[in-house]
Amino acid sequence: MTVEDIKRTIVGTWVSIAPEVRPSAAKNPDGSLIPFYLSREFRYLTGDEFELAIFNSADAFGKVPLAKINIKGHMQWKGQHPIAAGAQKVDFFADYEYKVTPLLQPFADAMNRFTKGFNKWEVKGTQSILGKAFPPFGLAEGQIFSECDLIYIFNDMMFWGARNIDGRAFDREENRPTNLQIPLIRK
Numbered sequence: 001m002t003v004e005d006i007k008r009t010i011v012g013t014w015v016s017i018a019p020e021v022r023p024s025a026a027k028n029p030d031g032s033l034i035p036f037y038l039s040r041e042f043r044y045l046t047g048d049e050f051e052l053a054i055f056n057s058a059d060a061f062g063k064v065p066l067a068k069i070n071i072k073g074h075m076q077w078k079g080q081h082p083i084a085a086g087a088q089k090v091d092f093f094a095d096y097e098y099k100v101t102p103l104l105q106p107f108a109d110a111m112n113r114f115t116k117g118f119n120k121w122e123v124k125g126t127q128s129i130l131g132k133a134f135p136p137f138g139l140a141e142g143q144i145f146s147e148c149d150l151i152y153i154f155n156d157m158m159f160w161g162a163r164n165i166d167g168r169a170f171d172r173e174e175n176r177p178t179n180l181q182i183p184l185i186r187k
Contacts, residue, residue, distance in 0.1 A: 014040075019038065022035070138169065
């Protein structure tokens with residue numbers, strides 16, 4: 001598929017098949033990785049714009065909602081990715097919206113301990129972190145969150161890149177994923 005074919009194919013809403021697990025950048029005292037559980041709902045709009053809702057959970061089955069993250073922004077297509085024929089390198093920029101909503105009190109409590117310059121974090125209280133210093137997500141003041149990722153379409157499933165097993169972010173080209181994450185399916 002060409003980039004234009006992919007763009008036409010992915011217009012609409014895509015969702016996780018099941019809760020997903022990813023390594024977080026945080027580690028346990030013994031150095032082992034802390035798992036990060038989430039489900040995604042991605043919407044591709046014409047003009048290379050997107051909306052992404054990430055539902056974090058405290059458990060592997062997604063039964064204990066922890067937080068919801070809403071991101072809106074634009075994408076840049078960067079050329080072929082060698083993981084599979086037709087895969088494309090794509091950079092995502094959360095430059096329109098980046099909001100966080102705690103869904104469990106311990107998460108709200110943690111945000112109150114580790115952030116400054118925000119209203120008090122409360123369950124179901126949404127706040128924008130766009131362009132603000134947000135240490136829990138590794139964001140500095142004025143920084144726009146972006147990721148160097150990939151998209152691969154196969155059998156009407158959308159694959160993005162699997163997280164680096166050491167928890168490294170996709171924050172620059174050399175950290176772009178080299179494997180596929182479990183796919184999203186059409187909603």
